[in-house]
Amino acid sequence: MLGDLHLRGVGPTPHLDIEFAERLNVLTGDNGLGKSFLLDVAWWSLTGTWSGIPAWPRQDFKRRGIVWTVIGKTGKGARKKSEFDPHRQLWSWPSGRPSMPGLTVYARIDGSFSVWDPARNYWRRDAQSEPEAPHRPEAFHFSSTDLWEGLSYEGKVVCNGLIRDWVSWQLMDDGSPRSPFQLLLRVLEGLSPSKQEPLKPGRPTRISLEDVRDYPTIHLPYGYIPVVHASAAMRRILGLAYLLVWTWHEHVRASRLLGQRPDRRFVLLIDEVETHLHPQWQRRIVRALVEVIEGLAENTSVQTLLTTHSPLVLASLEPFFDEERDSLFLFELKEQQVDLRQLPWVKQGDANDWLTSQVFRLEQPRSxxxxxxxxxxxxxxxxxxxxxxxxxxxxxxxxxxxxxxxxxxxxxxxxxxxxxxxxxxxxxxxxxxxxx
Known part of the structure; x- marks a missing residue:
């Protein structure tokens, strides 16, 4: 898990320092101040890979470095440092055996995902020291299409995709509590918009003459529909639910093949958690995500880094927020410079009062x-x-x-x-x- 992060000469501000809470880290602030950028760098610090375009250093600063602490299985933090190499045009990666951050999932706003699995993606970077070591992907990077259709790496299928896996899990389900389909059922129930509208799978069905595949279906008040015809909000939730189950299920299988115990630590990074979601869903989503990940297995711990612009998301956290394990951070523009600071957690009571709080600073919650x-x-x-x-x-x-x-x-x-x-x-x- 990620303990802290310190940036110098990279990103929207000359220097940025943040110490993360062990469970929930909420990042808010105006657009364009660096919230998504911080998630990108946090992902890289945990996994050694970039989910997209690498962070680019500022040319007007001589000091350009990234320092961070990864907390490993033993609970001890390992300090890491990287400097930008102008000749190779990349960020150096610390030598030596890296600390294991745990399973790491990054959900981006465009519907793409990245997954890093210590059992499937960990390898020695020095190929000369272990020439016979298997070549594994640095991470699994899913476009919004890959998530549904499947992902390959060097000619090998590394993920069947939501459509095939869902149907396969459903048809082969033996009812055991740890089967992937039973896990999916529990995750879908936990992430449902309300108890009155649970996300329940139906029987798979074909949707066209040209495509012979069976597609998963989901129950809506007016009947069962193929998941590919669901709304944007529902597709995002279905994709997230599938990916969480897929990540854990494949990690357990890979750990078994390697003869080691599964890692029960989970890091979730999610950008604009409220995207596409109706207010009644916004009131449930953060707590639901934490609880469904903790429910994947016994003694599972989860650290979440999320960004939000929603006052309703913040209002929904009031009964759940624990100042000993959670933190709220605000990005602000002060005198033409971005400032990041941790705010004391203060209950506002409702979404209107959050709008006029120091987080959003509206004079009136009106037009x-x-x-x-x-x-x-x-x-x-x-x-x-x-x-x-x-x-x-x-x-x-x-x-x-x-x-x-x-x-x-x-x-x-x-x-x-x-x-x-x-x-x-x-x-x-x-x-x-x-x-x-």
């Missing part, structure tokens, strides 16, 4: 037009007439705009109505004095 009208009304009530914007410079203009934009049950109405009545009474008294 821009409604925010402008409410702020003008508040300035009017404070007697700050000079601060009123054009078109909202009188009580009548403000009231008309509030009527246009705010619903009848909006909590701002009582304050505004009381202020209008007081203003009306003051106006009546002043008119009476002038008349006398």
């Amino acid at each position: 821009l037009e409604a925010e402008r009208a409410v702020e003008a009304a508040e300035a009017f009530m404070r007697g700050e007439s000079k601060a009123l914007p054009e078109g909202l410079s009188t009580q009548e203009e403000i009231h008309a705009e509030l009527q246009r934009l705010l619903p009848e049950q909006d909590p701002f109405w009582p304050r505004w109505i009381v202020a209008r009545e007081k203003g009306g009474r003051r106006g009546s008294l002043q008119s009476g004095r002038r008349a006398r």
